[in-house]
Amino acid sequence: MNRTAPRPAAPAVPAPAPPSGPLHRLAWAAADGWTVARRDVTHWLRQPWEPLFGLLFPVLMVLMFVYLLGGAMSVPGGGDYTEYLMPGMFAMVMVFGLGETVTAVAADSARGVTDRFRSMPMSASAVVVGRCLADMLRSAAALVVLIGFGSLVGWQWHGSAGAALAGFGLLLLLRFALVWIGVYVGLVMRGQGGIAVIQTLEFPIGFLSNAFVATATMPVWLGAVADWNPMSSTVAAVRGLFGNPAAAGDGWVAQNALLMAVVWPLLLVAVFAPLCVHRYRNLDG
Template sequence: MNGTAPNTAPPALPTLPPVRPSGPLARLGWAAADGWTVARRDVLHWLRQPWELLFGLLFPVLMVLMFVYLLGGAMSVPGGGDYTEYLMPGMFAMVMVFGLGETVTAVTTDSTRGVTDRFRSMPMASSAVVVGRCLADMLRSTVTLVILIGFGMLVGWQWHGSAGAALAGFGLLLLLRFALVWIGIYVGLVMRGQGGIALIQTLEFPIGFLSNAFVATATMPVWLGAVADWNPMSSTVAAARELFGNPAVAGDSWITQNALLMAVVWPVLLVAVFAPLCVHRYRNLSG
């Protein structure tokens, strides 16, 4: 004997991946937990680097100041009313649209850095990454909207209806953002590079300005006004103005007469199309 104690440690057991839940409720809970884990990663990133959120707010704040104080004196609302109150619901919707670029940038950055491929190699729900991305963007959009609402009040905007109607208006704005998030995720997954970011940033302005956000569509040429009326953003803006009790210009077309209905229908249709496309695209990424 050499005086050393024999190695009595048990052999290491192989590490097995977690078993995928079998029941539908168990799978749903598994996907929700994984989705929140992905979303929490982005929330922690914002807490460590809050200036990104502040810089994202700088542009809409400058837009409000420009339209209220530089251009507002030359603007008039058909039928009468304060232009600042007419403008702010449109600015709230514009912020929801400009969030598209942030979504595409985040998805593209994760892809180019290999984070998306790492997620795909892990034993997690295949929907967790896109759901987590959506949840994180909605949290950020809610914070941005709340801050911009406070700034709007500072420059003279207010709602005149009930608190319930105002909350419904804010809900419609976030519903539009929810639909646009799925479009942004899909573009980021399909165009995994700077091309997707450039495409969305190029389209944000025509989508936002070709609407009733800043001027009534009745002041546009007839054909252009018809295009603007059928912009989903226009339905959300018109519905928000109605719920806030702000000045609104109702057109004669069916789409403008049913703004509240279409402010719900448009986002639901977009989510129904792009959410499954996002999950399918993520499952079939080629690396």
């Protein structure tokens, strides 16, 4: 009886060696990061309900504050409350994205996706960089939607186009810093615990600021705490760039909002970006 000879086993293909040289390693990390980001964007396109709800929620908040509460609000020094509110709402969208980042990172960890990435011959920074790119794209889209809706309810900027672009840039810079915090929390608290913590803190962080009311109307000690909230610096700086009512406080940080709107995010990135990469490399530790 004829027997078929067993086929020889296919030779194992060795994993490609990491590129040498700083420029080649940087290009390798960027390419891998974009691959991870594209995977997240594709997931959103296939299941758009969660991103759509994320866009709808700030729109509902604008409607509530403008039409339900706006009539009872006044801006110290005068000015239209809607124009005072919208820069704060833009910043709130950036803060609310923090929970989305933690949720996505925790979900990937729970499903074993993160461990799968770690077993692949890819840059150690690609997963966190890709997460950052994807979340920035999503936040930029949410910001565009809210800008359009704000225009419908009566908001507009009064400065130059360059100043307006600088204001939008500061908002995205704040989101960029918060992405790294979200990735780190998601990697450290690999489960529902991290999501619950961040979602619980989002509203206090957002409301303990100058986003909705001037800090001068708060008790002195509470107003000082709100002024030192990094979100308050971004909101005050953006209001100034947009030419919207500002009602700035008297403290040093409030009087130097534009400077601190840059310093705070850069400081947060300098702290949390290395922590994210280190934690990703040592997830089993």
